[in-house]
Amino acid sequence: MEDPAFLEKINRLVSQTGELLFCLHPVHDETMTVPGQHSLYTIFFLEEGEGMYHADFGVFPFRGPMLLFSTPLQVIYMQECHGLKGTMLQFHGDFYCIEYHKAQVGCNGLLFNNIYIEPSIALTPPEVKGFKKILADMEEEFAAQVPDEMVLRSYLQLFLARSSSAKLHALSTSDPKERDEQMEQFMQLLEKNFLTLHKPNDYANLLAMSPNTFSKRCVRYFKKTPSTLIQERLILEAKKKLHLTRQSIKEIAHALNFEDESYFSRFFKKFTNVSPQTFRDKTGISMMADVAP
Structure with missing residues (x-):
């Protein structure tokens, strides 16, 4: 409430x-x-x-x-x-x-x-x-x-x-001098690999950066740590599926590569303070769930 x-x-x-x-x-x-x-x-x-x-x-x-x-x-x-x-x-x-x-x-x-x-x-x-x-x-x-x-x-x-x-x-109109090409590359890598790569070091290695430098640059550019962004990207995808589809919680967990529904539910609640089912109950299922792709 x-x-x-x-x-x-x-x-x-x-x-x-x-x-x-x-x-x-x-x-x-x-x-x-x-x-x-x-x-x-x-x-x-x-x-x-x-x-x-x-x-x-x-x-x-x-x-x-x-x-x-x-x-x-x-x-x-x-x-x-x-x-x-x-x-x-x-x-x-x-x-x-x-x-x-x-x-x-x-x-x-x-x-x-x-x-x-x-x-x-x-x-x-x-x-x-x-x-x-x-x-x-x-x-x-x-x-x-x-x-x-x-x-x-x-x-x-x-x-x-x-x-x-x-x-x-x-x-x-933002200042192009503020653009960090490697952080933009990290964003693209995360979008491509968020289902399989869940550790900051995975992305630091792909960018040929030390973990410490990668973390500092990420916080400066996105105002969030790499771990936060990685977790938020998974949570965002989970929220989309809970709101925009009629997939079961078990099906969503499987689609997001979680080992089981229970682990997915614990992960989701850790970062949102509510269970996947509670999130779906409170936000509802969008009309888009019934629109043919």
């Missing part, structure tokens, strides 16, 4: 069964001080303020205006926050499926479910103005006697599409 204090929201849309589908509420310095897991996608629109954003094992300093992102059941919280002003937006995968709408918004793998890039976007003044307008439109719709789900879903899609555009622009 979600933390009741966390759910003290101004605007909420719930399903006929009482499940929280979409919500907005104001952000302040005490909003996220305690680590928590929430079954919805979460976006923080921060006009002002600064602090440290923790998402699973990554720690990201931020200073507004910014957007921060997290996926369902990530462990997220903030520390050393000062002067936060903004809005937290949350939506359930049943309300808006980011995989189904990837052609329209392109946010899956960019804003969400990407272990390599920071889950944040620094915003320009025109971008801040645009996001504030969308949020104001959402709040106006929530104020209606019977809020229209389709209208709210359209506003959410626009918010996500604008976020994706802002992220792509930020990535395209």
Whole structure:
């Protein structure tokens, strides 16, 4: 269950069964001080303020205006926050499926479910103005006697599409001097070999680097250790299969090369604090599970 204090929201849309589908509420310095897991996608629109954003094992300093992102059941919280002003937006995968709408918004793998890039976007003044307008439109719709789900879903899609555009622009204008070709190569090697190579030394050897140098470069470039990235990549794949397919837990364990379902479940729970079945129960099975490939 979600933390009741966390759910003290101004605007909420719930399903006929009482499940929280979409919500907005104001952000302040005490909003996220305690680590928590929430079954919805979460976006923080921060006009002002600064602090440290923790998402699973990554720690990201931020200073507004910014957007921060997290996926369902990530462990997220903030520390050393000062002067936060903004809005937290949350939506359930049943309300808006980011995989189904990837052609329209392109946010899956960019804003969400990407272990390599920071889950944040620094915003320009025109971008801040645009996001504030969308949020104001959402709040106006929530104020209606019977809020229209389709209208709210359209506003959410626009918010996500604008976020994706802002992220792509930020990535395209980043300083090329900051690019580390060997770390980019590590990312490609991990994508190719995450099912079979699970030790940092495996990748250090492939890159012809000493383990110590490899680790330092990785932390500097990705803000995560090699071990964290390797584990996160496996967990990400497990989450995809739990949410986007109807494969059994046993079938998923086998597909990910775990020796048995029990070991897979222990590994998954160690890094997510929930069992694979609990993750599936809380996030649901996407409509994409029934879409022919």
